[in-house]
Amino acid sequence: MRYQGIAWSAVRxxxxxYFLLATVMVMVKFGGNHPPESVAAAAHFTLAxxxxxxMTPLLIASFLVAGVAVLFxxxxxxxxxxxxxxVLVIACFHWFLTGKYVWGTIxxxxxxxxxxxxxxVFARLWARQPS
Numbered sequence: 001m002r003y004q005g006i007a008w009s010a011v012r013x014x015x016x017x018y019f020l021l022a023t024v025m026v027m028v029k030f031g032g033n034h035p036p037e038s039v040a041a042a043a044h045f046t047l048a049x050x051x052x053x054x055m056t057p058l059l060i061a062s063f064l065v066a067g068v069a070v071l072f073x074x075x076x077x078x079x080x081x082x083x084x085x086x087v088l089v090i091a092c093f094h095w096f097l098t099g100k101y102v103w104g105t106i107x108x109x110x111x112x113x114x115x116x117x118x119x120x121v122f123a124r125l126w127a128r129q130p131s
Contacts, residue, residue, distance in 0.1 A: 008117055009073070015110055016070030016079065023063040032056060042097040062086065070114075077121040080114055087111045 026035065033056060034046035049055045062082055069079030087107050094104025115122065 011110070012073070012076055012114060012117075013071055015114060016067045016076075019063045019067035019070070019083065023060050023067065027060060032060065037098065039098050042093065045093065045097055059086065076114070077118045080111065080118065083111065 026032065029035075033050045037043040037046055049059075063086070066079040066082035066086075069075040069082065071079075091104045091108045094100040098104075
């Protein structure tokens with residue numbers, strides 16, 4: 001039972017660290033813009049996001065806040081809620097624009113495994129409150 005808790009913590013921490021470190025890399029290495037893409041459709045999409053002037057900073061802020069939240073067991077469900085839409089967009093980006101099907105599948109599967117682990121917390125969102 002002890003090793004199971006360590007495994008879940010490792011899965012959670014690695015997921016949170018990815019979003020933290022990838023975001024820091026984007027800020028440092030690419031100056032706050034998306035990394036260059038080799039597929040034309042993906043490049044057009046990321047250039048459009050960068051051109052809005054607000055989408056990339058919004059993504060950076062949400063990834064940093066959610067990544068830190070996922071690092072801690074108590075706040076992980078909040079981090080997962082914040083990351084939900086972004087994980088879907090990341091998956092669809094890779095499935096439909098880059099053709100990297102495995103890379104696009106890793107993120108929603110990893111996300112859903114963590115959501116399943118915290119299902120007892122999310123169940124309270126739909127529980128009826130006594131009146």
